[in-house]
Amino acid sequence: MIRFDEVTKAYPDGTVAVDELTLTAPSGQITVFVGPSGCGKTTSLRMINRMIEPTSGTITIDDRDVTSVPATELRRGIGYVIQHAGLFPHRTVADNVATVPLLTGTNRRQARTRAIELMERVGLPASFADRYPAQLSGGQQQRVGVARALAADPPVMLMDEPFSAVDPVVRDQLQREFLRLQEELGKTIVFVTHDIDEAIRLGDTVAVLDVGGRLAQLATPADLLATPADPFVAGFVGRDRGYRALAFVSAEVAVVPEPTVTLGEPLARARDVAVDDWVLAVDAGHRPQGWLHLPDGGGLSGDEVQPELLNLGGTLAPAGGTLREALDAALSSPSGRGVVVDDDGRLVGSVSAATVLRHIDTAGAGVSPGGRA
């Protein structure tokens, strides 16, 4: 648990970067600091590992004042990930990851073994161990940065916009893996971002900071979307927040069975089972492959169901997922029926947009806070 107690930071030039900040980042959870540029997120974060000393107030980690140990010792026990990763260009990936263990006297062989273990954990092949940072892509460098912060197995991790320097696709992937990793590790994480979507996706708790270092709201993502504390937060959370709030409500909507054809079956059979001219094609493992359109009299060439005949549109909603996922699957499906799959990607059934909307109507799901999916 990290506690800020009336922490203020005024820089020598008079800028008040953080103003009487009081908040608690619970153990084993992700607390996100989010806010516009210059609102004091980085300053707040760096006061935790004393890269910046507060002007007044105290910060405690598990009830121990951070100033009670020497700064270097404190920092070795706290993982720190920064934007652009800040890797050491002159050291190989493995040596970068092993930095803190080597500092604290772990022998080289052990440190290297551990480094390679961690690399695999963050999704880097062990063969990258002897590469240099310049030989990695931005996303890979960022993973090394995370692995390096994890190396000493610190209970606390500080992350300053770790995913902001990569493109949206890679960012999405990194975020997903980050959540998976946190599920395994259960670290106490303080995460800084200026991207509200990232904050909502990753945070157990989100602290919205306003310019001047004022804490505007501290809440769960769902609360934040449902009941912004003031116009600043409402504005910052932005449009579509009703729709985005659906991401925090689990979809307890009825899934109906969906008729299917298997790849390689005759088209004639597909015509027999099609509903509203559309039929879902699956592979032998019953995994959805795409939609087959069979308009009346429409002559499809060939006489078997082949992959190249399929319409690949439509996202897949996981069974037990959120309303947002279910609605998105329905809206993006060419047949109007959203495909629901289980954890192994096998077909469960389908939902229609109307069903989801009816559920929202009756449950009032969009406006009331719910648990995280």
Added chain:
Amino acid sequence: MTDNVLVWLNDPQNWSGTRFTPGIGAQIAAHLLYTAIALLVAGAIAFPLGIVLGHTGRAGWLVSVANGLRSLPTVGLLILLYVMVSPLISGRGDAPYLVPTEIALVLLALPPILANTYAGVRNVPPDARDAARGMGMTGPQVLLRVELPNALPLVFSGLRSATLQVIATATIAAYVGLDGLGRYVYDGLASHQFGQMAGGAVLVAALALLVDLVLALVQRLTVSRGVSGRFSRRAAGGDGRTAAVTELTAGSGEGRERGGNDAEDSSRPVAVLAPSGKHPPG
């Protein structure tokens, strides 16, 4: 003409020397000794100073002043110092020549070492420095484990241009009476023995090339490949990324500075912080 040079270089007596004149071997040794003294003294001053100034980011003006020294004519400085200092030294043997010339050589070696060390430490990626502190490295650890290894290419380029400058100027110092390979040039000129004169010049050129080559090798051995950009094929693991990266760095200005071969490292101007750039040896 070339024949004269070959004859002179091939004469064993010129190499072994006589009772009255030292041989080529001895002159090379003397030349190297003068060079080493000057570099050691200059390095002992400029290297720590450059590191401290670069580390703290303070007193950048001192680097500019040192760079300003570079526009002084080296012969003028040499002779001025000789005329000034040598009457003060009532020593025997070489001292009246050696002390003033060494002072001049040190003065000439200071600016490139200082400016490049300073720029090298300044140019360490700030993210890497920040991460090092954030992971709990102490000040000296940040310096030794992160800043120095990354500054090394520029430090070497400063050392190498200082070395060439000193070897070149030590040759000219023969004019005021110092030993070394310059003796052959000026003695040959005075006695109209062109073979000896040009032979000395050839030896000086060869010595400079050789010393620079040695330093280039040391540089190659000490600078991390991650910094020099000289990646081995083995670590590349066979995919295209390394090729893409090296290609890319070869194309960008900054990358080229680090990515190329040794000849360029030595003479690359320190464009970022030392505006005077590349200077030929005197």
Added chain:
Amino acid sequence: MTSAAGSAPWDLFGYFADHRGQVLELLWSHTWLSVLPVVIGLLVSLPIGWLARRYRWVYPSVVSVTGLLYTIPSLALFVIMPMLLGTQILDPVNVVAALTVYTVALLVRVVADGLAAVPDDVMQSATAMGLTRFQRLRKVELPLAVPVIAAGLRVATVANVSLVAIAGTIGIPELGQLFIIGFQLSVNGPYYPPIVLGIVLCVLLALVLDGLIVLGSRWATPWQRVVAAR
């Protein structure tokens, strides 16, 4: 050679007054010995630099060769030149040739890098507008490379002023002669005026030539002035 003026460093003015004709002559030859190699060197470097830019494989060899040339001490090069050119040892042509070698060694890389520094989108739009390769070079690449090339010219020129003086020690008349004169007159105690005068004139000459290149480069790149003024 003795003069009515004293032997202190600040007596350089008196020394200058006494030897005006001779000093000006030395200054003049120093000037053209410094400038001529830069002019020739630039003319030689432009095509080679362009080649190094155009054909990637040329670049590394150019870099290696120029690096090697740069390690050769200038006095050695002055003395070796007659061997290569068949000139007399005291012929000023040796100095011009040697300094041209240095200038080329420096400028080839500068030209190649300068041309390479033209942003890709600029080149592509020039191509898209239908400029031929030569037109692109003349109208786009060269003008945009002027600031970089000018910076290289400044370094080469300032260095040349210092290097020319070295030729004085092997008897070629230019400002370096003043150091020699001072050295020879210092047998019975330091005689500073010619030495200090030589240093001052060398520095002044370097400053003036440097300033001229800056002015020339400004004149050739009016768009840069606009940016600087903002």
